[in-house]
């Protein structure tokens with residue numbers, strides 16, 4: 001827009017000058033239309049300026065302090081010029097009208113986009129937005145300015161969803177900060193004066209611990225807020241809440257925290273919002289960048305130069321990955337004939353379930369048949385295990401629990417047959433919940449075949465039954481849930497006399513402690529494993545390097561075998577790998593767990609922890625899960641511990 005500039009182009013006091021931004025306008029050149037928003041210190045109107053739609057920010061000016069502030073604000077804005085900053089088009093700095101005219105950004109604020117529209121950006125969009133904002137903030141910092149109010153509500157979006165950092169109402173020159181801080185604290189006892197009072201609840205969650213402690217604001221405090229913002233963008237969750245309520249509606253009080261409690265927790269206990277998950281497309285390095293940004297020690301937070309570099313390299317990696325996509329043949333699903341287990345389960349399954357903490361202990365009625373697996377000859381020299389088992393499952397840092405498991409010692413009243421299983425759900429908990437209900441019955445019904453074959457068939461049939469159920473569910477709900485493709489990993493240990501069979505699909509794991517050492521009883525099925533990758537491709541699936549690792553496309557699944565995941569069948573097979581182990585007196589215990597444990601605790605550590613724990617299987621399970629949580633496991637954690645020989649809870653077995 002070329003607007004006529006009337007010389008001398010200064011404000012009425014002469015303190016604000018600009019070569020390109022008109023600073024006094026004739027009353028006929030603008031009209032205010034309807035208000036867009038009422039901020040805490042201004043009303044923002046849609047306006048027409050020189051025939052063009054713009055946004056007019058009209059600050060509330062009630063004291064001479066406010067007027068001084070307006071002029072400082074305007075001086076600062078006149079010195080800004082960066083494509084990532086909300087653009088000042090003109091200002092009117094004469095009584096009685098004091099107004100800023102900004103470019104009108106049509107798509108509202110990032111906060112509304114995330115929490116009112118419930119927009120979930122792709123990783124590309126997250127990287128694009130964070131990089132542009134980082135560059136804008138870098139420009140501010142390099143010009144000696146700190147923003148002091150970085151939060152999604154102050155990020156405006158245009159139609160292309162490009163972000164613009166806005167609201168410089170609290171921005172200050174670094175050189176003036178000391179004085180500003182002193183002034184504010186003296187006048188109100190709070191970091192930013194009246195602003196603090198009005199906005200504390202909404203903005204507290206973006207404030208760095210040093211600000212909450214009423215120490216100096218530095219540019220590193222902006223970095224902190226920026227870290228919180230990136231995480232909010234990834235999770236879609238308002239910091240410290242799971243509420244996706246209207247952006248304005250959330251208050252700290254609704255989160256069951258009082259303002260003081262939250263402040264105390266952020267400052268003293270290092271409380272931070274729940275970190276986004278590495279899940280499908282989120283690169284680990286982005287998460288560690290967030291953590292560096294919101295670190296407690298301002299001097300250890302990265303500078304914006306570093307943040308920009310890091311984001312640029314992530315952005316490039318993302319580009320490369322997407323260009324390096326391998327195209328391979330898609331093949332139609334050939335195992336379409338699902339076995340019919342209709343009706344029975346439908347009522348029990350919550351298809352959109354996000355899961356709850358479920359610990360299933362199932363006891364099936366006595367059905368003859370399982371005995372067939374026990375050796376018919378009563379071999380008195382055969383080693384006899386003495387089984388005691390326990391489990392512990394926790395949602396961990398996740399919002400929802402998608403793991404399920406069951407313990408079935410003495411299955412069907414058979415003294416020497418025991419079954420234990422863990423299912424780790426993804427894309428919802430439905431597959432995990434279904435499998436935990438169905439698998440035992442299927443294994444039981446297959447007892448006329450060999451034990452290993454029964455396990456294998458039971459997995460395959462659980463998968464077919466689940467997909468069949470899902471299809472009928474979809475038909476009953478028509479198209480609305482066609483994008484629903486829940487799946488789960490499954491690991492089952494079946495102990496028959498002294499033979500231990502472990503069947504596995506996915507990345508849960510079982511280990512055996514034999515004479516003090518660990519033995520793996522299962523192997524993880526992940527796209528990082530070359531054999532699995534080749535198998536998936538051979539079977540018509542697509543493997544791509546997405547974000548940070550090999551994944552099955554298009555869903556971005558890391559596991560290459562699973563129950564469910566009907567969009568990736570048959571390549572992501574439900575056929576388990578089965579190990580068979582003859583147990584002897586050397587065998588002390590079996591540990592099964594979902595990847596939430598194994599991600600952060602290795603086999604030898606697991607054995608060490610059990611060695612140091614009272615020999616009670618539930619306690620051991622709980623200790624392992626707790627240890628994993630303390631080590632920062634970001635996932636659901638389920639652990640089953642089975643002692644295979646007699647132990648007293650009071651005794652240490654080593």
Ligand SMILES: Nc1ncnc2c1ncn2[C@@H]1O[C@H](COP(=O)(O)OP(=O)(O)OP(=O)(O)O)[C@@H](O)[C@H]1O
Pocket residue numbers: 036037038039040041042043044055057086102103104105106108109153154156166167168169199
């Ligand atoms: N250029 C613009 N284009 C579109 N909408 C805008 C623009 N500027 C501001 N708004 C809207 O007005 C709201 C308030 O603007 P701004 O944040 O600048 O005011 P404020 O009074 O400082 O608010 P607060 O301090 O409460 O965040 C924004 O959240 C946004 O919804």
Ligand SMILES: [Mn+2]
Pocket residue numbers: 039153154167
């Ligand atoms: Mn604002």
Ligand SMILES: [Mn+2]
Pocket residue numbers: 039041149167168169170
């Ligand atoms: Mn503001």
